[in-house]
Amino acid sequence: MRVKLKVKHLTWMLAVFLIILPVCMIFLLPQAELWIAKQKIENGEPAGNEKLLGVLDKKITKKQRYDAVQTYMVDTTDGSLYDINISPSGSGSTSTNGMYSKFTWTEKLPYLQDYIENGPLQSEYPYAVRNLAFYYQQNGKPELSEETFGQGLKRLKQNGDPFLLQELQLFSIEASVQLRNFQGAENILKELKKYADPSNMDLQIQIAKAEAEMQIQQGQTELAANTVGQILTDIEKSGGDITLTDSVLYEKLQALNNRLQYALLTDEPLKKVTGRVIYADGTPIAGAGIFLRDTAFANYSIFSNEENHTETNENGEFSFDHVLPGNYEITAGLSLDMIDGYMVPFEAGDVLSLDGNNDEVYDITLEPVINLVQPVNEAVIQEDHFDLEWGPVEGASYYMLEFTAEEDGASYSVKLDTRITSHKTTVELEDLYALSTNFILNEEDTKEDFFEPASLLGFSNPEGTYSWGVSAYDNQDQLISSSGGYRLSEENINNIPMIHLQNRELTSADELLLDGKLKEALQEYKLNVKKDKSDLHSLRMITAMIGVESDGTWLNRTELALPYYIMLAEQTENADYAWEILDYYQYQRDWDNYNHWFQQYINWTNNILDGYEASSHASALLFQSKKEQARTFFQKAANSDWNNADLENWFVLELLGGQSIDEIIDLAMRYPSQYAASQYTDWSIILHHMNEESKNRDDYQEELQHVLSLYIAGDVTALNTWIESTDLEALKEFIQQLKEMNF
Amino acid sequence: MTDKTKTKEKLDSDLHSIHFTKQENVLQKLKEKEQRTKWHRFWNKEISIPVIPVSTVFITGLAIFTFIGLNGNKPVDDEPLFIEFGGSTYLQQQFERKIENES
Numbered sequence: 001m002r003v004k005l006k007v008k009h010l011t012w013m014l015a016v017f018l019i020i021l022p023v024c025m026i027f028l029l030p031q032a033e034l035w036i037a038k039q040k041i042e043n044g045e046p047a048g049n050e051k052l053l054g055v056l057d058k059k060i061t062k063k064q065r066y067d068a069v070q071t072y073m074v075d076t077t078d079g080s081l082y083d084i085n086i087s088p089s090g091s092g093s094t095s096t097n098g099m100y101s102k103f104t105w106t107e108k109l110p111y112l113q114d115y116i117e118n119g120p121l122q123s124e125y126p127y128a129v130r131n132l133a134f135y136y137q138q139n140g141k142p143e144l145s146e147e148t149f150g151q152g153l154k155r156l157k158q159n160g161d162p163f164l165l166q167e168l169q170l171f172s173i174e175a176s177v178q179l180r181n182f183q184g185a186e187n188i189l190k191e192l193k194k195y196a197d198p199s200n201m202d203l204q205i206q207i208a209k210a211e212a213e214m215q216i217q218q219g220q221t222e223l224a225a226n227t228v229g230q231i232l233t234d235i236e237k238s239g240g241d242i243t244l245t246d247s248v249l250y251e252k253l254q255a256l257n258n259r260l261q262y263a264l265l266t267d268e269p270l271k272k273v274t275g276r277v278i279y280a281d282g283t284p285i286a287g288a289g290i291f292l293r294d295t296a297f298a299n300y301s302i303f304s305n306e307e308n309h310t311e312t313n314e315n316g317e318f319s320f321d322h323v324l325p326g327n328y329e330i331t332a333g334l335s336l337d338m339i340d341g342y343m344v345p346f347e348a349g350d351v352l353s354l355d356g357n358n359d360e361v362y363d364i365t366l367e368p369v370i371n372l373v374q375p376v377n378e379a380v381i382q383e384d385h386f387d388l389e390w391g392p393v394e395g396a397s398y399y400m401l402e403f404t405a406e407e408d409g410a411s412y413s414v415k416l417d418t419r420i421t422s423h424k425t426t427v428e429l430e431d432l433y434a435l436s437t438n439f440i441l442n443e444e445d446t447k448e449d450f451f452e453p454a455s456l457l458g459f460s461n462p463e464g465t466y467s468w469g470v471s472a473y474d475n476q477d478q479l480i481s482s483s484g485g486y487r488l489s490e491e492n493i494n495n496i497p498m499i500h501l502q503n504r505e506l507t508s509a510d511e512l513l514l515d516g517k518l519k520e521a522l523q524e525y526k527l528n529v530k531k532d533k534s535d536l537h538s539l540r541m542i543t544a545m546i547g548v549e550s551d552g553t554w555l556n557r558t559e560l561a562l563p564y565y566i567m568l569a570e571q572t573e574n575a576d577y578a579w580e581i582l583d584y585y586q587y588q589r590d591w592d593n594y595n596h597w598f599q600q601y602i603n604w605t606n607n608i609l610d611g612y613e614a615s616s617h618a619s620a621l622l623f624q625s626k627k628e629q630a631r632t633f634f635q636k637a638a639n640s641d642w643n644n645a646d647l648e649n650w651f652v653l654e655l656l657g658g659q660s661i662d663e664i665i666d667l668a669m670r671y672p673s674q675y676a677a678s679q680y681t682d683w684s685i686i687l688h689h690m691n692e693e694s695k696n697r698d699d700y701q702e703e704l705q706h707v708l709s710l711y712i713a714g715d716v717t718a719l720n721t722w723i724e725s726t727d728l729e730a731l732k733e734f735i736q737q738l739k740e741m742n743f
Numbered sequence: 744m745t746d747k748t749k750t751k752e753k754l755d756s757d758l759h760s761i762h763f764t765k766q767e768n769v770l771q772k773l774k775e776k777e778q779r780t781k782w783h784r785f786w787n788k789e790i791s792i793p794v795i796p797v798s799t800v801f802i803t804g805l806a807i808f809t810f811i812g813l814n815g816n817k818p819v820d821d822e823p824l825f826i827e828f829g830g831s832t833y834l835q836q837q838f839e840r841k842i843e844n845e846s
Contacts, residue, residue: 001794008786044824044834094825094832369831377845404829413830467829484830493841497829 030058034068041072046100053107065111066119072099073108074115074128078309079302081131082289082333084486088350089298089329101336105135105287116152121160126152126168130305133175138311142179149175153188166192166203173210174305177217185214205231205249212256213307217322221269225260232257248300255296259326261685265669266325271354274319275362277312277332279342280481284316285366289333292320295351298329325354326682327672330362341492342366343485345478353672369485369492370470376495382502385428388468392423393481396472399423402484405437406465406498407452412437417575417605419473429503432459433537434574440547441557446518453513456544460537461510462502469497509538518548529564539568543580558584569597575604579613586620589714594620611637615645619742622649623712627657638671647671648683648738656708661691686737689730703728707735716743 033055040048052072056065075081083101084094112132119125129152136145149172156165169192176185189211196203208231215224232253263269273292277285292308308328312318330352332344345367352362373389375381388401398419405412414435416427437458440446446453454461471482487493506514509524522545528538543561550557562584569577582597598617602609609617618633634650651664668684694700703726710718719739726732826835 002791003794004789004791006786007788007790010790100824378842402830406828411827469830482830485832487831487833488837490837493833493837496833496838496841496845498842 027059030055030060033058034060034064041099044100048100049103049107056111066115069111069115069119070122070124073103073111074124075131076124076127077302077304078291078306079333083336084339085302085331085333086344086346087298087329087331088346088348093301116148121156121164123164125156126164126171129168130171130175137175137179145175145179146181146184162195166196170206170210171305174213177214180217182214182218189214201235202246202249205253209253209256216324219270221260221263225264228253228257228260255294258681258685259294259324262326262682263324265665265684265688269324270322271325272319272321272359273323273352273354273362274317275364277316277318277364280365280367284314285338286312286314286316288312288338290318291331291333292323292328292352293331295327295329302331323354328352328354330364332364336488339366339486340488341368341486343369343482345481347479355669355672367481369487370472370481370483371494372470372483372497373495375499376497378498378500380500380502381429384430384503385426387424387426389424390470390483393472395474396480397475398473400471400473401427402469402471403432403435403459404467405455405458406467407455409450410452410455412455429501432501434540434572435459436540436544436576439544441554442550442552443548444552446548453516453518456513456541457510459501460504462504462506464501466499466501467497468499509541518545522546522548533567534571536568536571539564543568555587569600573604575601578604589623591624609636611640611645614640615647619646619649622653623714625712627653646741648673648741651683651687652708652711652738655704661687661694665691681733681737686730686734690734693728693730697728704731707731711735711738
């Protein structure tokens with residue numbers, strides 16, 4: 001097919017094209033560039049941010065510009081202000097939503113300013129205002145912070161959605177309280193209350209919280225407790241008539257109530273928390289986010305508005321000046337650039353306890369990650385042992401190894417108990433095989449999507465992929481650094497600790513297991529043990545799998561596994577098996593067997609007990625009425641790491657021993673329970689209520705002694721009868737909470 | 744002497760004082776006309792364009808231009824940006840490259 005054209009027509013066409021081209025360059029090219037920039041950002045390419053900044057000032061529509069600002073620059077939760085949030089309980093979570101990193105303040109400042117002034121009043125708007133105001137507040141410009149809120153409120157009042165206005169009013173009250181502009185906060189609160197729908201319980205809770213926070217910061221703790229108490233009573237009275245769409249709000253209110261009750265027991269309720277964030281070489285880290293979070297919510301990701309949130313100044317310093325006593329966990333918000341090549345030496349259970357007596361200092365030092373030397377990069381281990389080596393750490397008193405079975409979707413990490421004093425060691429594969437990674441509690445477990453039969457094999461799967469890591473500790477048992485950290489750039493990636501353990505071959509039972517034929521596999525393992533009682537692999541596999549035959553309860557599974565644990569313990573003298581056994585006997589209150597296995601446990605662990613183990617044993621001694629011995633172990637637990645210990649039975653012991661409730665309140669305040677949260681009330685609060693209650697009853701002491709004796713005897717039937725018949729509400733709460741935590 | 748010759752002589756004597764000096768101009772004009780005709784011919788020349796080869800070249804060019812313009816951008820995938828392995832956080836792509844290189 002051909003078309004005929006005159007030369008002159010062709011020339012005209014070319015001319016028109018050449019005239020249109022520059023117009024296209026001006027108007028269409030930015031569109032293409034915008035598209036490319038978005039693609040790059042969403043692909044997580046570091047260059048994406050710069051590309052987007054390059055196109056935002058070109059000829060794109062206003063809508064496109066504000067859309068991009070909303071999507072990539074406005075942070076709707078406090079946590080998403082930072083690339084990564086690291087806390088002791090949740091190692092580290094990235095919040096870049098697929099972006100390589102967030103925009104810096106220098107980059108996004110002019111766009112946010114413009115957005116607040118002229119941008120669309122959509123759901124992101126209140127957050128944009130809050131982001132910018134927070135920035136000004138952190139950078140010593142409180143007047144600009146207030147001005148920003150003023151501007152946002154004005155625009156929303158003129159032509160915004162009332163819902164967005166209320167949201168911004170709440171943010172504004174919180175910010176004013178932080179800036180200690182109580183009059184300003186009061187004015188907005190009045191306005192908010194005037195128009196707030198009384199049937200919107202979520203909003204009412206938020207208003208009550210904001211009001212209580214204002215009262216707390218003004219030192220009116222009692223008034224704040226009344227404000228919170230009032231709305232909690234309203235909710236309880238409604239008997240479910242009120243619908244709460246956000247259950248976390250209610251939990252937060254309860255937690256605040258607990259903290260207020262606790263604060264009322266102390267003379268000076270507000271404490272100061274200060275600290276510094278630096279690198280190991282002393283260089284300060286400026287602009288790091290710091291959150292002080294109630295431990296009740298440590299497992300939740302950062303909320304959209306955290307009460308205690310600040311950033312470090314140019315010296316890396318931060319401070320919270322007026323914090324209610326209670327248990328807190330620090331979370332650090334960092335950028336990828338700050339953390340690359342480093343780790344934060346947080347350890348699970350690092351809790352900051354504000355006990356009402358002292359201000360606290362909490363410094364955070366980012367340590368360089370430990371580099372691993374061997375075995376690395378898919379090394380295959382075929383011997384029955386292998387050598388490990390890593391970079392030495394200055395000041396390390398000892399190192400501890402951790403091994404991980406890396407499965408698709410889930411990984412199982414186990415720490416080896418051995419303390420290694422050099423930066424090299426040898427590990428026997430048999431010791432790894434003994435580590436339990438996963439077990440089946442009941443058949444339902446095996447039907448879950450994430451269930452992977454291979455995970456039951458732990459470290460004895462020659463087809464598995466494993467990794468290892470090392471942590472360095474000082475002579476005070478404090479973590480210095482570890483190999484696990486952030487390795488984002490080429491120079492920090494180092495060796496990857498991926499290994500394969502191919503010293504054994506799969507047995508036919510293992511093959512059945514990997515095929516998902518769990519029951520057949522279990523039968524074959526049992527048959528193997530019948531033939532040969534020293535078949536440790538089969539014994540271990542039975543303990544991991546016998547849950548498929550259980551009724552689904554922990555007790556039943558442990559009962560079924562018990563004979564195999566005993567066989568394993570006797571043959572290997574491994575303390576982990578002894579703990580499984582003694583735990584079962586403690587639950588059954590079979591004290592002869594418990595004491596026997598506890599002795600074995602002590603023998604095999606070289607007498608080292610952590611806070612949890614010491615307190616657990618102390619409780620077992622108390623339940624055997626060995627009160628003096630129990631007291632020694634409770635004290636031991638409290639002196640080691642009481643954050644991890646269950647000390648409520650210590651209070652029981654001392655109350656039984658005749659100490660006054662007042663004295664026990666002091667003890668409970670010195671060691672606040674880490675569980676004191678939304679589910680559990682702190683013991684000091686319950687004890688305080690008991691103290692009040694005791695003033696009206698002459699026979700209180702006798703009643704207390706009676707019911708505590710029933711408790712330590714484990715007489716559940718008698719306890720239940722007592723709970724049903726008593727009118728001593730505070731004592732009843734004490735006993736119910738004890739029962740819930742211990743039986 | 745013929746009439747013709749006579750006439751010729753007469754004419755010569757009448758015109759002997761008149762000289763034609765614009766030969767150059769005439770020649771120039773003739774040339775210009777010829778060029779205009781040439782140009783006109785070219786301007787109105789019909790060319791026949793084969794649709795398939797030309798459009799193929801055009802589309803290929805456009806495709807290459809777009810590809811270069813997009814900088815070889817991959818389409819958005821669902822692959823996570825970060826990967827955790829052995830307690831460390833890596834960039835997924837770098838991690839995979841490193842494993843590939845080492846093995």
